[in-house]
Amino acid sequence: MKKSIQAFIFAFALFIGVVSNSQDKRVTKADNEYEEYSFSPAIDIYKKVLDKGYVSADLLKNLGNSYYFNANYKQASDIYKRLIDDYGKDVGPEYFFRYAQTLKSLGDYEGSNTVMDKFSEITDNDVRANGFKEEKNYLKEIKKNSGRYTIKPFEYNTSYTEFAPSFYKEGLIFSSDRDTGNLARYRHTWNSKDFLDLYDTNDSSVVKLGKEVNTRLHESTSAITKDGSTLYFTRNNFKNGKYIKDDKGVIRLKIFKATYIDSTGVWSNIEELSINSDSYSVAHPALSNDESTLYFASDMPGTFGASDIYRVSIKEDGTLGAPENLGSNINTKARETFPFITNEDVLYMSSDGHPGLGGLDVFATNISNGKLNSSVVNVGEAVNSKMDDFTFIFNSETKKGYFASNREEGKGADDIYSFIENEPLLLDCHQAVTGTVRDKISNEVLVGAAIKIIDENNIEISSAITDSNGTYSIDLDCNQGNFVRAIMEGYVPAEEYLGKSDGKAKIIDFYLERDKVSGGYGDDLAKLLQLSTIYFNFDKYDIRKDSEIEVQKVIAAMEKYPSLKIKVNSHTDSRGKDSYNLWLSKKRAQATVDYMISKGISKDRLEGEGYGETKLINKCSNGVKCTGKEHELNRRSEFIILE
Structure with missing residues (x-):
């Protein structure tokens, strides 16, 4: 073995x-x-x-x-x-x-x-x-996810150890113990192998990073910012040329940061991160797509098992926030380690705590939108094997990646393998769907409407209720087709189908139609449909532009319900002679009826009557001083249901 x-x-x-x-x-x-x-x-x-x-x-x-x-x-x-x-x-x-x-x-x-x-x-x-x-x-x-990758050995493998690849420019940085020059003095007694150093492949050859990064102890897993200016890497606890042991005599692991100096072509300004400790290990850095979060593995206090995956925010000034354990859905009482984050916020890691094929297996979980409760999925063969499979990295755009394994067919103790993903991994896919539910005719928001997610087997998956603004927000599984359905008492349900998607947020607004006009004889259609009042200018009977849209809603209702007949009642304010106001109100009623007839409503479905100032809705009768706004409230039309 x-x-x-x-x-x-x-x-x-x-x-x-x-x-x-x-x-x-x-x-x-x-x-x-x-x-x-x-x-x-x-x-x-x-x-x-x-x-x-x-x-x-x-x-x-x-x-x-x-x-x-x-x-x-x-x-x-x-x-x-x-x-x-x-x-x-x-x-x-x-x-x-x-x-x-x-x-x-x-x-x-x-x-x-x-x-x-x-x-x-x-x-x-x-x-x-x-x-x-x-x-x-x-x-x-596991078999369901197997067979999706085409793998082949890394061209720079040797009979020694190669692992921990990370993307850098057009090539890789990786870790190896291939340099045997320190064989006699610095050979590590963990397994009688030489100490690890970091190497770069960007010049079509393998070049060892400089002595500023590589020391006489281990340097391994790394992560590099997209602009190539900052390198995070794992190293033994090492300071001022000396290694540091904890109270048990163990040399712990730490993450260090280096800056690339263009003028010298050297990684320098080596500093350890504030999350490190002399009493526990912090290792295996990985960056989020926006580089605002650093993921890592640690056995710090609060760890569930031998090692857990953590994350910490990187502030604008480069300082770090407080470490956050990714929780018991991702971490187990065994080993979770070697995190990697794709552009789509998929977390890959190695674990021997989740069900696998043996040793460490590579697993993936969707952590988009901050969620940490998605299914943890084994990526299957041929990436995973009976042996240890780890340090998985993946470019989700090119579908190419690398990982390391100590499987029997390799050249050395650990070898790097390249791969191409031929089929996507089926992960939990969360898609946020938001929107507003409104009455189709009045455009008023509908409060308390039910939003239901129905799968393709017509099984309800989840539901939500619109708030006081008529809005809703709900998550669905975008690995499958779903119907988003809006339901409100007194309305015809509406739905929209969403097929499998990439998980991008979507807005779906619903405009529901009433299943019937639920009023009876003498009810005001404007109130039933939550219409705004039809107002007229002073001493005028032509329909105002701002009121035209409300009359159009009444027309839409009559088109929707062919048996509906209404009576238009028009009113005036108290200013002017009573006889004149009665005449003016009749003209307003007739103007409204004529407008609706001109838009296609049959005249035998319409009646009109003017009431002048006889049915005021406020105190503004003859001799009472009122504002213009108060008088305007009385200049109105109503739509009374006849049948």
């Missing part, structure tokens, strides 16, 4: 124990090596102690973990099996989970499921157990 140097990069925290009652001083040395994450010598010592017949649960845990975090899954599986067989459920659920993962990596899915059943029995509220119970057919689900 191949060893993978990337274990150093994603294994932040381990269950570290001390072998009790050991009679061999070599165990103490192995424990010290283990606590410093120097797994390669720890493995040798633990094996010798085990071969001499000394065994304990802690020894088996440490030995199994040493294999597990070096991706030696066959050896890890054998040790975890012995641990569980000899010590049972007392060893803790995490070791059942890791044992199940090793079996899955070896292709024993049935055996892995059996162990996961036991894991589920002894855990409470663990997303991995819940996910397993809900998705026992996870292999079928």
Whole structure:
């Protein structure tokens, strides 16, 4: 089984124990090596102690973990099996989970499921157990997304380690331990490999980044701004030429930032980020499309598992906000690491906590519009395999990308692979739909109208109610066709079909027609249809321009309901002689009727009558002083339903 140097990069925290009652001083040395994450010598010592017949649960845990975090899954599986067989459920659920993962990596899915059943029995509220119970057919689900990629090995792979690609100009920056010049002095004891440095491929060859970035410790995962001026990268805790250990003797990981100086062609001004700590790891930077948010992995306090995905805002002055954990839908009690964000706000990451094929798998979830509750989807084969698959990056415009894996067919411990996406990944797709619901004739907003999302099987998915402004806002799944339907009592429902889309927000306004005129004889149609009052100028009977649109609404109602007959009642204010006002009101009623006839309404459906100043609606009778606005209220026409 191949060893993978990337274990150093994603294994932040381990269950570290001390072998009790050991009679061999070599165990103490192995424990010290283990606590410093120097797994390669720890493995040798633990094996010798085990071969001499000394065994304990802690020894088996440490030995199994040493294999597990070096991706030696066959050896890890054998040790975890012995641990569980000899010590049972007392060893803790995490070791059942890791044992199940090793079996899955070896292709024993049935055996892995059996162990996961036991894991589920002894855990409470663990997303991995819940996910397993809900998705026992996870292999079928993974199969649905498989076969979408055409992959091939990266042209610059060697027999050493290559991983952590990031887009830079027309090429890549990646991490490798190919430089063996520091073999004797600086070889890392985690897995007896050389330390990692960052390399650039933009000159059609592999060029090592300068000594300002690369040091005698590890430099790995990176992210570069689109203008190429700022580089974020992962490095061991390193300051003033010296590495820094925490209180356990562990050299933690930190994210550093570098600035490219055009005049010198050198990355300089190296500084560590404010979110770093000497007591926990912060690593694997990724930038949002607008570069206002930095995503990363960490085991800081509040982490659900071995490592979680976090994000932090980048302020205009370059300072950072407070880190935010992406939550239990995305993060599990295992490892979530190596985030990458596409232009469409799809988060890709590696995890061994979500259902996968073995080891670390690549997963994706839609985080557009700030949502963190979308389904987490395994991207399937051939990107994912039985081994560890990680550091996935993807250009959603060109459909090209890269990832790393320690699969058997590779050249080195870890290798980079390029790929082309032939079919899009089916993710949760959230589309925001907003709009206003109005009466088609009066144009008045309809408060309390129901908006329903109906799928193509005529099943209601979600609903909303229009507010006091007649507006609504609702989300739908844009991976499928949906009907957006507006319903209001007394109106004919209306709907619009939306097919699969890219998730861009859409505005849909509805104009509902009444299913009938619900008034009876003597009711005012203007009130039923919420029309504005028809007003006339002083001493005039021609229809004003601002009132013409209201008469047009009455005409529309009569066209909609052919059996409707109305009587136009016209009124005047109290100014002028009573006899004149009576004559003027009759002229106004007739003018309104004639206007409607000219627009196609049959005259046998219309009547008109003038009432002069006999039916004032306010105090403004003869001799009462009123304003012009108050008098105007009496100069009106009404539309009374006859049948």
